[in-house]
Amino acid sequence: MDMKSLRLKATLVGLTYLFRMKAKSSATFRAHLEKRDCVVQIRLKDNSIARYYVFEGGKVVSRSGLHPNPQATMMFKDVDTAVTLLTPPVNYAETVHAGKNFRVILMGDDEVIAWFMKLANKIETDGWRYGEPMSDGSIRYTQMTNGGPLHVYVKDDKIIRTNIVEFTDDDQCGWTMTARGRSFSPRKKGLVAPHALSMKANVYSDKRLLYPMKRVDFDPNGERNPQNRGKSGYVRISWDEALDIVSNEIVRQKQVHGPGAIALAHPSHHQWGNVGYYLSAMMRFGNAVGVTRVVLNPDSWEGWYWGAMHHYGNSMRLGATGGYGTLEDALQNCELMVYWSSDPESQFGAYAGTETSERRLWAKELGIKTVHINPHYCPTASFVGGKWLPIRPGTDTAMALAIMNVWIKEGLYDRWFIENRTTGFEEWKEYVLGVTDGVDKTPEWQAVETGISAREVRALAREWGRKKTYLGCGVNGGGFGGACRNASGIQWARAMVMLMAMQGWGKPGVNFGNLTTGAPVDLEFYFPGYGEGGISGELMATGSATNNYVRMPHLPSVNPVQQSIPRQRLPEAILDGFAEGYFLDPMAAENQMRPFFYPSPGYSKVHMLYKYGASYMSTINGSSRFERMYQSPELECVVSQAIWMEGETQFADVILPACTQFERFDIGEWSNSGGFGLHWTGQLNHRVIALQHKCIEPLGESKSDYQIFWDICKRLGLGTYYSEGSSEEDWVQRVYKSTDLPKHISWKKFLRKGYFVVPPETDGRKAGVDMRWFYEGRPKDLPEPYPLPAGYSGRFLHGLQTQSGKFEFVPNSLKRLQGNEDRPPVLQYTRAFEGPHATDLYAKYPLQLLIAHQRFSFHTAQDGKSSAVNDVLDHRVLKDGHYYHIVRVARGDAVARGIAHHDLVRVFNDRGSVICAADVTERMAPGIAHSYESSALYEPIDGPGTPDLGGSMNLLSPDRMQARGTVASAGSLCLVQIEKWERPEGLVAPQEQREFAS
């Protein structure tokens, strides 16, 4: 017998002793060993070497040879493969490669295989120690959230507190930026968003789903009563029953209806982490099962995606800007900062917490002047002050045209840039001056539209034209959020980039930004963002292929079902049986013009909806549609896998309770989204990567999302394919190994400490300033692999991602989109379909309601869960035992309606009614009201169409798209009326909403 065969035999014998020794030394290993009696066979394909292991009562014996009836078998093609794979530590590259090529096969009962693989992995993982013991007897763990990193103090399996992470001498952090003779340095701690600090209350919320449940009148084998969804209550069932119902239904759908019958739908955001994320574990599950995907529209980018990108490219960022180096450039060079529909103090750059707030105070100290163009004197305006131009919502493009009009007439623009870096300006100019349509877009002309005086717009245009100006748009200053999400969003975003192009975009002090991005962090340190697909193995619909799939060996996964439903049209797809969508495909600007249709030829319509998370009722515009959808008999089964009972959960037939990220392992980096948001870590003062510890055991019977998917897969025989035998902690280590972390911090230390601060970038290595290369005519020198090599019309790295390689005032890509009058090549100002000029509607509903991104909740994640956030004075108002959502009303409008501060009001239009508490304020211009989207609650007083006490403002917003040929949502603005509302006699708040002490 050759040496390798001998070695294999010895290894197989040795394994028995290894199990026994480990059982002696570790109670947790022993506990796992005792969980199952079974026989596991390990053998070569030709049976030339074979040994089986008998596990019984926590003991293990092994014998050479074949067992007649093992519950699980691990079969190797040959000795080489067996020796390679059985020699510790696990070599995943070899293991996955062998698996893909059938050189190792796991056969038998999926549960037994899962148990055995965990036992084998536990030989190593059982020794892992994590968390730091504190002097008060608690253990301090680490977590990463949408709002930033947290330390989590736990005692007796209970979270005592969640706190920010203060960096120590062990962390290489801090930097200094000099500007105009001053020096600025960030605080040496992670500055989080408020919603991050309410997570403890969220974990222990009385809205938590703690047990699997079934709708009382849902009988999977008999009457299903879809019409009662949202009405009938629930009965607790066992996990076995729940998993049986769901896995049987998956099989039934595929066998009765055929491919495409199961739709998998998810919110944009859930929890944080590269393993448990929707683009990771959920995507892998969907691909394993084969699903009709409910695909996202770029709902926070809309105008930039469908509009701005055609002028200058950046399709890979959905039309938003990169922001590289703009923090330093702004502090050093900019003289005026225009916040146009930009409120970074509310939306925190999406994930950057409050890291950027103090920079706005630095700018103030440096004397950088500020203008806010916003119908709402927003928290950013309150914080930094400056000139407020309370523009009428939806008319921003008119003001932008008038500014350009002044610049053209008074020569206040960068002629050199126009001549050398742009195309189409003459044609554009003719429109602005009214040569083509007879309407000179003067400040006087815009005043009628915007409500802002001609003299102020002229003053702004001159100030802007003479000063080095930064234009901050939306959440992070150069893209998503803000006015791009209303009916005029495409126009607005197009106008914004044209303003920039007229001022020499990229020259010192002239750029997009609001100080939110472009900090000197090391952008080249590799750690994947969530957009890179985690463990999904999905190479097309995530960014996995570029780095993640190459760096972390794992099985690929493919969804064979080529049928999709645009999320904006999910209700119509179910109710009408038809939907038209347009792709969110960032590879090229042209790809968004390609329509797709539901149903896709040859596929079944959808008859089962598997919903992950439950936020649609308040995050998708025109959301009363979803209620009708859920009660449709077309949906034979609705599964909701959710952490909390939220607005939409109540429509499910089966509820699978998921635990929060505090109750499972994961790994993730702060503000690292990857994909469309590549280098969003540049918003932070410091890159922070966290090993997201499992801080407590899952509450009740809840389980991690990964475990739920795995358990369903086991019942379909897909368990081993889905998991690769890895538990979440195994995956966390696999992710760790794929990154640059091991070069800087050992696994043992990372596991214990829980986080790593990526050392800041040194001066000579900082990224260049966004667009500076273009302004100066150099090859692109930014660390973004965009556009794709073929996206350059001319020489690689030269010019923008447009046909001409220049900034196109009249985009060629839109010229080729013939016959779409909603997106003409020469931008036209058109009045919004739902605004003051919609005469009949406006007479009935004379208030424009802004529906902005939440400030104190990350979408629905923290709101409405009896958590501390409810008590934030600007979030909800407690009245008669119920926490009401807030609508901000201008004082004059309130007085005219007899509404006092914190009165209950009905906000309504033809689409529905929402009961809110009025915040009477001077911070709204007359005729305008403001509220946040993403209430987690949907509580119609008495069934569909009756007033909602929960605060789902999107019940009121239009489901119409911004433009034909797009799925550009227009939900952030609508017309409403507001009236004082008295609580009807006898109406009580839902039980769980009642307060126990006033």
Place this chain on the structure above:
Amino acid sequence: MKKWNLVVDVERCNNCNNCFLVVKDEHGGNDFPGYAAPQPAKGARWFRVERQERGVAPMIDASHYPVACNHCDDAPCMNAETAGVITKRADGIVLIDPVRAKGRKDIVGMCPYGHIHWNDELQLPQNWIFEAHLLDQGWKEPRVSQVCPTGAIEAVKVEDAAMAERAAREGLRTLRPELGAKPRIYYRNFDRVDKIFIGGSLAEIRDGVEECAEGVQVELWLNGERLATTTTDTFGDYKFDGLEPDSGEYEVRLAAERFAEGLPAKLRPAKSEYLGLGRLG
């Protein structure tokens, strides 16, 4: 003996509520015997952020500032009726004994600032304890200042004399000093809250077109004396800030005997006033 104080800078507060939320986090469901019993899950705001708006659209500002138990040195809540129930530590922190105070709803009304809160479930009066339990464990500052992203809240442990010196030097103020309670929470830039402004905008016709009147000198007079002069900005806006409410009849007029529609204007402002647009004559 060094004692704890908070210094709040109104201009640096962005109303993120991190301070409010960490107090909820710290005391929600947690019992710290000898310091504080758990806070009610709902409604309680031991440490909260107040809002002040001044002016009317489009000339307004809005400020935010945290308020909480002031840990007064002459605390009205510390009296004969609360002897042994409310104590002041050597480091300045005022604690309400969570055992001895049981049932003492009367204590709630003793705080003229309204910062003693009634816990109905536990029948206890409660205050924000400056996170004394954490400071005693070696924490370097209370959580409210630790989580503040902008330095709007600073926790300072110094001798009383040093604090008094700093307050004088930096123009720090305490809330309602007339009560004589000697609060230990100090505020910078509190003028943003309790002072008022008078503002307006000026326009002029140039070449037949209405323009913002920049660089026009505007004066504020009180009782026949010129109080201040300012110059309109790019947008023709002017503003006189830091005035006491109800402090007399003010007159806004243009310098150099210029006139504008609506100016000079006389007013007795009780709150901030925006005089609107005046066209230069």
